[in-house]
Amino acid sequence: MFLEIFKYDFIIRGLEAGIIVSLIAPLIGIFLVLRRYSLIADTLSHVSLAGIAIGLLLKINPVITALGATLFASFGIERLRISKKVYGESALALFLSGSLALAVVLLSLAHGFNTNLFNYLFGSILTVTSADVLMIAILAVVVIVILFAFYKELVAISFDEESAKVNGIPVKLINTVLIILSALTVSISIPIVGILLISALIVVPVVTALQLRVSFAKTILYAEIFSLFGVVAGIFASFYLNLSTGGTIVLIMLAVFAFVFLFSNNSRSIA
Amino acid sequence: MQKIDHTKNIIELRGVSFSYGNSGKNGADSANAEDDVLHNINFEVHKGDYIGMTGANGAGKTTLLKIILNLLKPSAGTIKLFGQDIKDFKDWAKISYVPQKVANFDKNFPATVEEVVLMGRYGKKGLFNKITSEDKKICEKALSDVGMLDFKNRMIGDISGGQLQRVFIARALAGEPEVIFLDEPTSGVDEKSQNEFFALLQKLNRELDLTLILISHDLERVAKEAMHIACVDRTLVMHPSASEVQITSHHHNN
Structure with missing residues (x-):
């Protein structure tokens, strides 16, 4: 009865994609959260909506156009931030609202909103094709390889950017790498949790793990566990209870956060 | 100056000026600008020096530090690090920096000591090179130099301000630098820890032959500790150690 779920190909594909995404998101998330960049994920996800609108309009795989749009925007945001003529969060606001506006205009050109769009907004493993799984897997490998290559520099900059700079770490390059990785992660997360919930996937497991107050390496490990649990449990629950996949995943993650937050706070006040 | 066994100039500033209006862009006609934050600074640091850099808030200490560390570009003048023009200088691992971090430190950062x-x-390892057991040994040595080896596995947010300051020194030492800059290192640290901290700096300077440049607004304390005092007040004036000369006034109008 329980194994009934594995009879459906779309569930298998959804689980495959979900597990890959759940492992990637916290790896990026930890650096974004620690650098107070959490909203970058949110901005890039809205940018990806514009990308998806372009894809739907031109009848190209929307994940590809979303990837292009987020990469383009990530460079733009970084340029605006470096120029110091625009505050960092204002740059995010410009891109967030601008891309949402573009998306809405493009979608109205394409004769309005349809169910397809609803799936992109909130995620549905029904939309995951085997081509998507392949692309998610390839991008995931790219993200992990780049992350591994720049890991120690990312850690040092997250802790103390100025000292890192003095020590000869190429801060600008690493910042650019981080924002590109964020763009990649956002793009591959779309089919699973949908545009509007991506930042939860990237941020919530990391914030949960931070409550445990353990070493950097262990924080990443715990964030991976929370993320994997949230995504897999969310996919199962949404299947059996016929709920929105993205919404269910995020609610489970938030429930885990609430539990860990209350529990770890108690243990600390006792200590 | 005199009494230094090494004649090597580690840091050399000639005619360095800085103003916020035209930083970096080298406004050639800004030479005598009234609004220079720093004006015509000449400054030499020799190997093995222990220099206390003092001056009132807003006198330009931190700006000067940032210029030497290449975080800001001067509007005029030349800077040489280890005999090389700062524009060509690549060996930043020789220089370490202990930021003014204890007071506004993120206690929730997930990292062990x-x-x-x-x-x-x-920074010293460079891109793509992984940390090895050799690196870990060097870090353990640095931690034992500052007396914090027992705290190796403690969370960085769970130690006191004084201990945190030692950990930052250990981090600077781990890069095996020749010169360490410390920016207001004792702000937010209690009196007893301050004394231990200054004793540690003396040890690093004498036993490990490290060049130290300590930035502090606390002239009295710095005058007791350092070999030379650099007073920054838009310009820079060097004084020999307080043990040789009694410093009586905060004002040096030369």
Whole structure:
């Protein structure tokens, strides 16, 4: 009865994609959260909506156009931030609202909103094709390889950017790498949790793990566990209870956060 | 100056000026500008020096530090690090920096003391090179130099301000630098820890032959500790050690 779920190909594909995404998101998330960049994920996800609108309009795989749009925007945001003529969060606001506006205009050109769009907004493993799984897997490998290559520099900059700079770490390059990785992660997360919930996937497991107050390496490990649990449990629950996949995943993650937050706070006040 | 066994200039500033209006862009006609934050600074640091850099808030100490560390570009003048023009200088691992971090430190950052000290080796290792057991040994040595080896596995947010300051010194030492800059290192640290901290700096300077440049607004304290005092007040005036000359006034109008 329980194994009934594995009879459906779309569930298998959804689980495959979900597990890959759940492992990637916290790896990026930890650096974004620690650098107070959490909203970058949110901005890039809205940018990806514009990308998806372009894809739907031109009848190209929307994940590809979303990837292009987020990469383009990530460079733009970084340029605006470096120029110091625009505050960092204002740059995010410009891109967030601008891309949402573009998306809405493009979608109205394409004769309005349809169910397809609803799936992109909130995620549905029904939309995951085997081509998507392949692309998610390839991008995931790219993200992990780049992350591994720049890991120690990312850690040092997250802790103390100025000292890192003095020590000869190429801060600008690493910042650019981080924002590109964020763009990649956002793009591959779309089919699973949908545009509007991506930042939860990237941020919530990391914030949960931070409550445990353990070493950097262990924080990443715990964030991976929370993320994997949230995504897999969310996919199962949404299947059996016929709920929105993205919404269910995020609610489970938030429930885990609430539990860990209350529990770890108690243990600390006792200590 | 006199009494230094090494004649090598580690740092050399000639005619360095800085103003916020035209930083970096080299406004050639800004030479005598009234609004220079720093004006015509000449400054030499020799190997093995222990220099206390003092001056009132807003006198330009931190700006000067940032210029030497290449975080800001001067509007005029030349800077040489280890005999090389700062524009061509690549060997930043020789220079370490202990930021004014204790007071506004993120206590929730998820890292152990050891992980923080290891960060001090990242710049020296360079891109794509992994941390090895050799690096860990160097970090353990740095932690034992500052007397914090027992705290290796503690969370960075769970130690006191004085201990945190030592960990930051250990992080600087882990890069095996020749010169360490410390920016207001004792702000937010209690009196007893301050004394231990200054004793540690003396040890690093004498036993490990490290060149130290300590930035502090606390002239009295710095005058007791350092070999030379650099007073920054838009310009820079060097004084020999307080043990040789009694410093009586905060004002040096030369």
